[in-house]
Amino acid sequence: MRSVALLIVGLLFFNGISGGQQIPREILEKLKTEKLQAPQAVDTAGLKKEVEKAREAALSETKTRSVIEKSIGGGLSQFGYDIFPSMPIALTFQNIPVSPDYVVGPSDNLVIYIWGNINQQLSLTVDRDGKIVLPEAGVLYVWGKRFSEVKSLIIESLKSHYSGISVEVSLGALRTFPIYLMGEVVNPGIYKVTPLINPLQALTLAGGVRKTGSLRKIEIIKSAGGRVTLDLYKLLVEGKELPDVVLEGGDIIFVPPIGNVAGIAGAVKRPAIYELKDGESLYDLIELAGGLLPTAFIYRVQVDRVVEGERRSVLDVEFRDQEDFRNKGGKFIVENGDLVSIATILPGRWNFVTIEGNVHKPGDYELKKGWRVLDLIDAALGVKKGTFFKNAEIYRYLGEGRRELLTFNLEKLLEGDSTQNLELEQWDIVRIYSEDEVLPKDSVRVVGAVRKPGRYPLLE
Incomplete structure (x- = not known):
């Protein structure tokens, strides 16, 4: 009957707030004041089925375009919702290492190892009054104490009654309690969790947040009173830790409809x-x-x-x-x-000129203010041997794929003729030819004490 009552409450919550309404005050007060049933062991097989069901539902939702995505357009997806299917599903939450700051409470199981003059292993469960009973040492109240304190208390108590022993204390099965995941989650309802589960992991158990739900105004309504608001963008966008919220029996995690x-x-x-x-x-x-x-x-x-x-x-x-x-x-x-x-920005590259051909460093160069042909040749570390000095060319961009051809005498330029040192413009291509490119292949070079040294065609 108790589980049926909880299920009915869960359904009332789902029906009442799925449309973006506030949680009815009378139901909220009932959940706060109602005494919860003593926790029971978690049904791992059943949990696995429920988790897989939630995972499949969440994956299915992320594959379909939401009403939000359709309304905005642009082929864009909503940010942040894919975190839930990609997170490890919580079947291993029972195996999470327990922090020394873990607060011990009713139904937590303490495993005590004793060796030395006495060899014994004890398995003690904290009762609903928050106490355990040690052999000979008697009653210890541990409810509300940190695990590190409980551990020290047990060791001191046993060693005060037994000599020549060593003691080690660990936590066995942890207590479980129900929490309520309501609003725009994939599978709203009642979930049994341990104190190690944080709100984000709890949302994962429920399959995550629907794309119609808010990631920035998730409310945790504490059974003891008070509210905490989570903004998952703090984690997803800024990489900051979320508020450290310890879940307790009867807490409600409510995901309201998405905002603007x-x-x-x-x-x-x-x-x-x-x-x-x-x-x-x-x-x-x-x-x-x-x-x-x-x-x-x-x-x-x-x-x-x-x-x-x-x-x-x-x-x-x-x-x-x-x-x-x-x-x-x-x-x-x-x-x-x-x-x-x-x-x-506009396609293409700007503010450069190019030099090609028989120079040491051909390529693109920044067009500096006032640059002329000789500046570009110097930047390319000069011409190579075998350069054709009589003529060189500039291909000047005119727009729409057209270029103008300009020529200059490289020999006169290098001898200091300023009329050949043309000013460069953006996207100019300067071409320096080698003799092999210009003169016939069947030719000879004439040098020395002659009137007109140079390369001449070889005639038959």
């Missing part, structure tokens, strides 16, 4: 749909998305916004420079349903 959302696409590190808190700005949204890519165009950001609940309208937000982007972006408030698009 906005999508961000384009040149950001983590394009996605993010849940917003009140007053978050364009700059805040970019930070949630991991920041801008180096190729982001920051002078204009486009926002698709739902206007007056009847249409989507395009809004361009323009910035003068990076400082203006930071200042104005921090004041531009993102609204529910916005789709922000960050464009990329």
